[in-house]
Amino acid sequence: MAGIAPQPPNTGADTGGDTTGYRSILAPLLAPTWGVIGVFLVLPVLLMLLYSFLTKEFRGGVDWQFSLAAYDQFFVTRGLFGDEPPQIEWTYIAIFWRSIWQAALATLLCLIIGFPTAWFIAARSPASRSLWLFAITIPYWVNLLIRTVSLKFLIRDNGPLNEAMLAIGVIDAPLTMINTNAAVMLGLFYSYLPFMVLPIYAAVERYNFTLSEAASDLYAPRWVVLREIVLPNVRAGLIAGCILVFVPSLGAFLAPDLLGGGKTFMIGSLIEEQFKGSLGNWPFGAATAMILMTLVMIVLLIYARVAAKDASR
């Protein structure tokens, strides 16, 4: 009953046993799938893994020399001049922690707004539902960069939002919205809200509303119906939505850079820096990306276990 569950790659092992003829044509038909997965997923990840264990070359690039320096730089410090006893390096862990915190807040915000939105859409008539879903997806026809820049324009000190609020007298002086944590949050929220709405919508749409009636018939007040009946039955959609928002928020760098003014340094920005210009450090960037990916994999594995438990009943 997962909304958007990670699908296992179709190897044909479960269907191919029927006839030998079927199996023989299956392999060439599946070749493009394997090609795409290999070239665009497995190969880049392996390259990243490889780079994270190489030596950095000044002005970017790598020396083909095995080294653990990148991971060492991430986790261990030996003082400013490298002559002190090794200690845990907190700088990058702090950036990770801040990013996780920021991403979690953005996810929570998306959840709080996204759940009622998805519920609202699912409660419409079937004809108007597709219209609402369409409306939700329209902004995503425009590139993320352009949308983020537009947002920056809207909330800057002399931007339309401040001008409008000044004009109707809500505020006396322009509110500083740009280059704040709140602005970053707004950017993340705006960027990823549909990823929350769509899987929750898919789950709510399949929810049997008679269950809510049955629960209230059995003396459950409204909030108990929500907690005991609705939420457990749309849980897979909620979890899918949270993951789809949390994971990209964790690695986001456009919103922190453009809306936070680079003040709040996040994982995405950290990684991006390592591959930019002469200050870059490719192995360190690759190692940071691998650590991030490991974290994300752990989250996804937890989700897969929950989804499997849901599906088994």
Next chain:
Amino acid sequence: MQAAVEIDQAVKRYGSITALHGVTLSIADNEFFTLLGPSGCGKTTLLRMIAGFEDVTAGEIRLFGQNIAALEPNLRPVNTVFQQYALFPHMTVLDNVAFGLKMKGQDVPTRRARAAQMLDMVHLSDFAARMPAQLSGGQQQRVALARALAPAPKVLLLDEPLSALDLKLRQAMRVELKQLQRDTGITFIFVTHDQEEALTMSDRIAVMSAGRIQQTGSPRDIYESPANRFVADFIGETNLLAVQVLSVTGGVAQVQVPGGQTLACPAPSAAATATPGAHHLSIRPEHISLVAPGSGIQAVVDRVVYLGTDLQIHTHLPGGAAFHLRLQNSARIAVPNPGDTVGLQLDEGAARLVAD
């Protein structure tokens, strides 16, 4: 004695559509009461208004004297068995049955004991730990029943609970439901479109059509003294003949059937006071017997249908009006052939004038 449920001029409108036109009903305590009617007649709407799932546009719904029309469903001491059962898919059978008790604040041992007792009553003790999806339709139906009865409601509402079951199971459940109602003494309000279900289980039936109650009465009243043409036609098989009332004297009406033949029938007051003119006569096919041509009403046999226990004989009157009768199959009766002219003898009081 105070009525369990009183519905007073209840109206339900959805925008410009009126689903219920001022329905008034009184349902006694311990009664098995059925709302019967074709789909779209408003019977389910009425049931959902009693449960609290639909608000009442106008009128009152009183439960043991208290007007509950404005109460939230969770504050009404009635429970519902839903058509598709609506069991909570993420809870075990036992937890489903105990849910209402939990909401009423009973502690775990008490509600577990009560739920187990309820499951025992519907013969599902061995299934307490299963999930609803692991049960058959009939078993799910019993769980739904146990769940609704567990909090000991004053009134149990049943929304076509048997319609999703196959015929054999449905027939068995009819007997069980009726027995359960007698044993528990709870007032049952049962919604169905199946007249056989209604006739076999109910103490009283309200026949509904187009958002109005057409007739309320015992199964026998409804079947044998239909108040109007709709009820006569909807309940069981009947012959409806358009007739002319020639005269009414002393509760007996002389009517002329199509084709010019006349016969006498009891005249209900409504029809008796009406101006003589066009009316309908309802005659149940099993209340007619075959006699020799020349006596009774003359008719021509069209075809004979063999039904096993019964024979169905389709005829037409000289005016062309179709007329059919049912005879119990027996070696003693002489089966007419198509084209034969036969005489039709009506049982005493079989022909009934019904209002339009």
